[in-house]
Amino acid sequence: MTTINLPDADVPELSGTVNLADLEALGRARLDRNALEYYASGANDEVTLRANREGFRAIRLRPRVLVDVSNVDVRTEVLGLPLACPVGIAPSAFHGLAHETAERGTARAAASAGSLMTLSTFSNTPIEDVARDAVGRLWFQLYPYTDREASADLVRRAEAAGARALVVTVDAPFVGRREPNERHRFALPPHLGVPNAGSREHLARMESESGSQLVNYFQGLVDKAFTWADLAWLRSVTTLPIVLKGILTAEDALLAAEHGAHVWVSNHGGRQLDTAVSSIEALPEVVEAVEGRVEVYLDGGVTRGTDVLKAVALGARAVFLGRAALWGLAAGGEAGVRRTLDLLQDELRLALALCGKQNIGQVGRDLVRL
Numbered sequence: 240m241t242t243i244n245l246p247d248a249d250v251p252e253l254s255g256t257v258n259l260a261d262l263e264a265l266g267r268a269r270l271d272r273n274a275l276e277y278y279a280s281g282a283n284d285e286v287t288l289r290a291n292r293e294g295f296r297a298i299r300l301r302p303r304v305l306v307d308v309s310n311v312d313v314r315t316e317v318l319g320l321p322l323a324c325p326v327g328i329a330p331s332a333f334h335g336l337a338h339e340t341a342e343r344g345t346a347r348a349a350a351s352a353g354s355l356m357t358l359s360t361f362s363n364t365p366i367e368d369v370a371r372d373a374v375g376r377l378w379f380q381l382y383p384y385t386d387r388e389a390s391a392d393l394v395r396r397a398e399a400a401g402a403r404a405l406v407v408t409v410d411a412p413f414v415g416r417r418e419p420n421e422r423h424r425f426a427l428p429p430h431l432g433v434p435n436a437g438s439r440e441h442l443a444r445m446e447s448e449s450g451s452q453l454v455n456y457f458q459g460l461v462d463k464a465f466t467w468a469d470l471a472w473l474r475s476v477t478t479l480p481i482v483l484k485g486i487l488t489a490e491d492a493l494l495a496a497e498h499g500a501h502v503w504v505s506n507h508g509g510r511q512l513d514t515a516v517s518s519i520e521a522l523p524e525v526v527e528a529v530e531g532r533v534e535v536y537l538d539g540g541v542t543r544g545t546d547v548l549k550a551v552a553l554g555a556r557a558v559f560l561g562r563a564a565l566w567g568l569a570a571g572g573e574a575g576v577r578r579t580l581d582l583l584q585d586e587l588r589l590a591l592a593l594c595g596k597q598n599i600g601q602v603g604r605d606l607v608r609l
């Protein structure tokens with residue numbers, strides 16, 4: 240069991256931040272090149288990475304006026320769990336690169352903000368420790384391993400620890416080529432372990448002289464032959480709801496719904512297939528395909544309250560933050576992630592009011608012009 244004594248928040252610079260870009264600047268400044276390039280990079284030319292942000296900006300809002308917006312309510316629910324607003328935290332590997340509290344800092348912020356954290360298979364902290372800090376506000380992300388028993392064991396541990404859903408990442412049979420990580424030989428510093436991927440010594444043995452070591456850590460473990468048919472196996476090891484993360488087409492959304500899985504629209508923050516469609520562009524066809532049978536979520540490029548509003552208007556039940564949470568964690572640990580969530584929630588509340596909506600339930604397709 241890890242025994243990190245989580246320090247109380249005392250990061251004076253945080254109070255000067257007014258938006259997520261400020262937190263990003265603060266976070267970036269605290270990272271070394273290895274961590275910064277790992278967090279920031281997208282695949283190849285980073286076309287999709289940029290498209291995620293540009294996609295939101297290209298959509299215009301159609302506000303209504305003369306509505307009583309003196310009390311605006313931004314609360315919602317995902318899979319029955321009440322959320323303070325429709326924003327959760329996406330799974331990302333290696334929070335220990337950002338801050339000494341690693342995934343526990345993120346979990347504590349998610350819990351105190353009434354949000355939800357999705358814990359990556361590739362965390363630096365054991366599931367049980369993170370679960371304790373997340374107090375029920377936890378989903379677990381699975382990369383299915385070729386070793387089925389090892390995967391089943393992770394799933395059972397996550398379920399026993401209190402995770403409320405299993406998020407299966409389906410867009411990464413191989414790691415996308417993030418060129419800065421190739422160029423500068425990204426590797427985990429020796430003090431960080433990845434408890435779900437074997438011992439630190441085992442990882443060190445996988446390392447090579449050049450290129451991104453992520454590829455080495457990952458490729459030996461993950462099942463590249465995992466298909467729709469294997470979801471039945473997953474069902475046999477857990478009673479948790481299953482969410483498929485990395486869906487970008489109506490065809491796959493339909494298959495997911497037919498398999499009883501919820502759909503997480505994502506291109507992995509532009510880190511996998513470059514020039515893939517942006518998340519917000521993919522959302523409408525996915526929502527149309529599932530016809531309300533399952534919940535739909537989205538991640539990729541969310542940095543503004545209006546981004547959240549647009550995704551909800553187009554049918555997402557909630558959005559999730561990848562890099563934004565990591566910048567917050569780097570900027571100030573738990574307090575930095577909390578600041579990220581609070582600023583976004585405030586922006587969302589204001590945007591909702593300025594659109595003439597009193598609550599999330601009133602937000603629909605008529606609010607946006609594509």
Ligand SMILES: Cc1cc2nc3c(=O)[nH]c(=O)nc-3n(C[C@H](O)[C@H](O)[C@H](O)COP(=O)(O)O)c2cc1C
Nearest residue numbers: 278329330331332359408507508538539540561562
């Ligand atoms: C540094 C980093 C590590 C990531 N690790 C994982 C992971 O372990 N599992 C996973 O499913 N997605 C992972 N992702 C993808 C995120 O869950 C998410 O899809 C993406 O970051 C969303 O885009 P955004 O960063 O623009 O918010 C990672 C993303 C980043 C930036």
Ligand SMILES: CC(C)CC(=O)C(=O)O
Nearest residue numbers: 332361411414453457510
């Ligand atoms: C390949 C994983 C270990 C992490 C991941 O999904 C990512 O870096 O985008």
